[in-house]
Amino acid sequence: MSTKATLAHHRAVGDEPAWHLYEEVFESGVVYLELEGVGIELRTRELRSRDQGGADVVVRLPLSTAIQLGLHSVVPAERWDSACRTDKGGALRRLRGSVKKKDDQTESTEKGE
Known part of the structure; x- marks a missing residue:
């Protein structure tokens, strides 16, 4: 007999992963999030005492699943809008600089020129 009580769930659709948010009936103060078909990064911690140890988990979620x-x-709305931008490559190119090998120099770096 399962002691899981579903709070919310989503079945996998297309490229979206499935997820299941649930509680254990006899365990108070926590809920569980089960994700299926997502990329993860897992780092384990050394168990030094009962309160320490376990793992750090980074989960890569599609924006639709996060929503x-x-x-x-x-x-904050501005940060979320930025995360949803589809042209992030353009921002990276701007960070690398605007001058390319074949571009003409428009400013001189030396005085008097």
Whole structure:
């Protein structure tokens, strides 16, 4: 007999992963989030005492899944809009500099020129 009580869930659709938010009936103060079909990064911690140890988990989520989980509601609107931009490569090119090998120099770096 399962002691899981579903709070919310989403079945996998297309490229979207499935997720299941649930509680254990006899365990108070925590909920569980099960994700299926997502990329993760996992780092384990050394167990030194009962309160330490375990793992650090980084989960790569599609934006649609983050929205389904309500994660966008805890992010300032401007930051969320930035995260949703599809042209992030352009921002990276601007950070690397605007002068390319074949560009003409428009400013001189030495005085008097």
